[in-house]
Amino acid sequence: MTTRSTVPEGHIDEGLPARELFATMALIRAFETSVAELYRAGEIPGFVHTSLGQEAVAAGVCAALREDDYMATTHRGHGHCLAKGVDVSGMMAELFARAEGVCGGKGGSMHVADPARGVLGANAIVGASLPLAVGAGLSSKLRAQGRVAVAFFGEGAVNQGAFHESVNLAAIWNLPVLLVCENNIYAEFSDSRRMTRVPSVVERSAGHGVGGRVVHGNDVEAVYAATRESVERCRAGGGPLLIEAETYRWHGHYEGDAQPYKPEEESAAWRDRDPLAVHGRRLVERGDATAEELEAVEAKQRDRVDAAIERARSLPTPEPEEAFAHVFGD
Amino acid sequence: MSSATDAPAAATRYIDALVGGMADALEEDDSVVLIGIDVGEGGGIFTATKGLHERFGGERVLDTPISEMAFVGAAVGAAMTGLRPIVEIMFMDFVGVCMDPILNQAAKLRYMTAGALEIPVVFRTQTGAGKSAGAQHSQSLEAWFAHVPGLKVVMPATVTDAHDLLLASVRDPNPVVFIENRRLYGTRGELGVDPLPLGRARVARAGEDVTVVTWGQSLRECLAAADEGPASLEIVDLRSLVPLDMDTVLESVRRTGRLLIVHEAVQDFGAGAEIAARVGEQLFDELRTPVRRLGTPAVPMPFSPELERALLPAAKQIAAAAHSLLREG
Numbered sequence: 001m002t003t004r005s006t007v008p009e010g011h012i013d014e015g016l017p018a019r020e021l022f023a024t025m026a027l028i029r030a031f032e033t034s035v036a037e038l039y040r041a042g043e044i045p046g047f048v049h050t051s052l053g054q055e056a057v058a059a060g061v062c063a064a065l066r067e068d069d070y071m072a073t074t075h076r077g078h079g080h081c082l083a084k085g086v087d088v089s090g091m092m093a094e095l096f097a098r099a100e101g102v103c104g105g106k107g108g109s110m111h112v113a114d115p116a117r118g119v120l121g122a123n124a125i126v127g128a129s130l131p132l133a134v135g136a137g138l139s140s141k142l143r144a145q146g147r148v149a150v151a152f153f154g155e156g157a158v159n160q161g162a163f164h165e166s167v168n169l170a171a172i173w174n175l176p177v178l179l180v181c182e183n184n185i186y187a188e189f190s191d192s193r194r195m196t197r198v199p200s201v202v203e204r205s206a207g208h209g210v211g212g213r214v215v216h217g218n219d220v221e222a223v224y225a226a227t228r229e230s231v232e233r234c235r236a237g238g239g240p241l242l243i244e245a246e247t248y249r250w251h252g253h254y255e256g257d258a259q260p261y262k263p264e265e266e267s268a269a270w271r272d273r274d275p276l277a278v279h280g281r282r283l284v285e286r287g288d289a290t291a292e293e294l295e296a297v298e299a300k301q302r303d304r305v306d307a308a309i310e311r312a313r314s315l316p317t318p319e320p321e322e323a324f325a326h327v328f329g330d
Numbered sequence: 331m332s333s334a335t336d337a338p339a340a341a342t343r344y345i346d347a348l349v350g351g352m353a354d355a356l357e358e359d360d361s362v363v364l365i366g367i368d369v370g371e372g373g374g375i376f377t378a379t380k381g382l383h384e385r386f387g388g389e390r391v392l393d394t395p396i397s398e399m400a401f402v403g404a405a406v407g408a409a410m411t412g413l414r415p416i417v418e419i420m421f422m423d424f425v426g427v428c429m430d431p432i433l434n435q436a437a438k439l440r441y442m443t444a445g446a447l448e449i450p451v452v453f454r455t456q457t458g459a460g461k462s463a464g465a466q467h468s469q470s471l472e473a474w475f476a477h478v479p480g481l482k483v484v485m486p487a488t489v490t491d492a493h494d495l496l497l498a499s500v501r502d503p504n505p506v507v508f509i510e511n512r513r514l515y516g517t518r519g520e521l522g523v524d525p526l527p528l529g530r531a532r533v534a535r536a537g538e539d540v541t542v543v544t545w546g547q548s549l550r551e552c553l554a555a556a557d558e559g560p561a562s563l564e565i566v567d568l569r570s571l572v573p574l575d576m577d578t579v580l581e582s583v584r585r586t587g588r589l590l591i592v593h594e595a596v597q598d599f600g601a602g603a604e605i606a607a608r609v610g611e612q613l614f615d616e617l618r619t620p621v622r623r624l625g626t627p628a629v630p631m632p633f634s635p636e637l638e639r640a641l642l643p644a645a646k647q648i649a650a651a652a653h654s655l656l657r658e659g
Contacts, residue, residue, distance in 0.1 A: 134407060143413075161427075
């Protein structure tokens with residue numbers, strides 16, 4: 001039931017959006033790098049959790065989804081939202097708490113949502129994406145829409161009852177739900193391997209009868225290939241599947257966390273597996289792109305993010321009466 | 331509203347009015363689904379969904395494992411994506427294992443997305459002390475939910491409201507916590523033909539001396555108290571705590587100058603305190619006596635029938651409290 005998936009050396013999948021995957025990762029990298037700086041500078045209020053180092057999971061998974069597929073994510077959700085197509089400028093404005101943010105400045109970093117793009121929201125409760133995605137999968141199935149619902153979550157959520165209950169419910173209802181665990185080793189400050197006797201997430205979902213595969217989460221093509229195959233099976237009525245993407249967050253649990261709990265050699269080893277560098281080298285080796293072209297892509301994405309920041313700075317904050325809107329609908 | 335119009339003249343049971351309300355909701359809107367433990371083929375442990383699985387099929391009436399976090403959360407996710415689920419939490423006490431989807435998801439996602447997400451879900455549940463169900467099967471926790479912005483809280487006390495408010499809750503675009511009382515399930519009454527909207531209180535009995543504000547099962551005790559005299563009680567059935575129809579309450583208290591609030595829920599920090607505070611803020615100079623509350627004392631509900639009776643506000647205590655208000659001023 002459990003398989004380990006990697007993309008063979010030199011393998012070029014027909015139709016593989018190799019350059020787009022790089023561009024998406026570069027966008028997330030630029031966005032998160034800037035957000036971390038802006039947060040330190042006090043320009044972004046609240047809490048911020050960046051996904052630097054984990055870009056390949058967001059880019060690889062979302063590239064394999066349809067625009068109308070549903071996606072629910074976590075407090076570390078910027079990358080997933082960008083990869084699923086949420087407008088960069090609207091998202092940055094949201095983080096700046098501006099009236100024209102994608103959530104009108106009422107959601108913020110931990111609650112970016114865009115239902116028009118299937119994004120049911122980042123979520124500040126660990127494990128909460130799972131039951132919501134199960135419900136979205138139920139909607140899709142009962143209405144015969146052929147839409148897949150993806151839940152992103154970290155390995156820290158796997159000790160929540162919400163994980164086990166959701167996997168079980170998706171299984172018995174045979175729902176088109178793809179469970180994507182970003183296993184970045186640390187649940188907040190704690191080494192997740194010390195928090196369970198079964199650190200393998202695919203083993204735990206297998207216990208509920210839901211098959212899964214482990215992928216190298218810093219290899220965007222491996223993530224993409226595994227997701228594409230899994231999503232096809234979900235969409236065809238095969239029921240839920242799980243992907244455990246092994247990855248690593250470069251920054252702390254939140255911006256400002258100095259991470260004394262991480263061994264330096266471990267952090268350094270994962271930095272060497274920078275998902276942009278891994279994929280960039282492959283593109284150059286395969287002749288899909290030149291190093292100069294990739295640099296230009298990165299520069300372009302930085303420019304997009306810079307423009308979004310400039311715009312966000314110039315936008316008005318919400319009017320005070322907006323605090324009272326949208327509690328209830330008519 | 332077939333069950334309302336087709337109902338025989340003979341009195342309908344509250345539980346059957348609920349079944350009828352759900353049947354009407356399932357009939358009028360394909361996106362309505364029922365989700366819960368044994369709501370399907372079993373028909374619900376109190377028969378609240380009896381016959382609906384046969385009539386609407388297993389895709390509309392879904393049995394679940396005993397796994398409230400998943401199925402209540404999934405109901406919220408389904409509501410975000412085009413369905414209108416009625417999800418049953420078998421006993422209100424069980425919300426303790428599935429609060430997150432109600433508290434942090436359903437109540438907040440419309441607001442946090444500036445209205446981009448709509449969550450038309452009904453959390454159907456029931457409460458009811460007085461049947462020796464013990465401390466984990468007897469709690470009236472409506473104040474918890476009324477305290478969370480974004481949730482409507484509905485408590486039908488009559489047969490017609492069991493039907494009409496349930497249907498109105500399903501049609502409502504917001505998350506609604508719909509709280510039945512199982513001591514009402516066997517009671518009989520008439521189904522109305524012209525439903526009072528959700529959010530409006532109802533003067534269940536007109537009177538002159540004391541306004542008695544109540545909801546849920548306590549309405550019956552208050553009506554019985556009114557029969558005991560000697561005070562003439564005006565009894566207001568709130569029908570919903572959120573929205574709270576203070577206009578009807580204030581209008582009545584202006585006339586009587588006296589207010590007694592009665593609820594089965596624990597009195598301390600209960601919804602009665604909110605109503606008392608609002609009346610105090612707005613009608614202080616018109617009150618002839620201090621506002622009085624009568625709820626269950628702040629102890630867990632015991633198993634013993636004698637101990638339960640010692641705690642629950644009953645007609646006799648309500649009549650006595652009203653009479654003492656009348657004597658005070």
